[in-house]
Amino acid sequence: MHYPHTHQQNTKYEIKKELEKADKNKDGCYTRDELKSAFKSLGSRIPSWRTQFALWNVDSNGDGQVSGHEIDALIDYIFDRLNNGHGKLN
Numbered sequence: 001m002h003y004p005h006t007h008q009q010n011t012k013y014e015i016k017k018e019l020e021k022a023d024k025n026k027d028g029c030y031t032r033d034e035l036k037s038a039f040k041s042l043g044s045r046i047p048s049w050r051t052q053f054a055l056w057n058v059d060s061n062g063d064g065q066v067s068g069h070e071i072d073a074l075i076d077y078i079f080d081r082l083n084n085g086h087g088k089l090n
Ligand SMILES: [Ca+2]
Pocket: 023, 024, 025, 026, 027, 028, 029, 030, 031, 034
């Protein structure tokens, strides 16, 4: 049986796992290139465009990378995009 809340957590967990795989140097923050490969593996057909939009949305200190609490915002951002796209990321 699936409860909406549980499902949401699983999906966010899966997004987090995908992101962790894309963090090539394992420093816990995401450069533009790392984000691009994350979006590619999450099924984005235009990852460079998606990366730019994600950075505009979640890079609150403007250093061009996603780190710390920005990662939580990034996961929420991806989760919302996936929901709006009915499970697909464009
Ligand atoms: Ca990194």
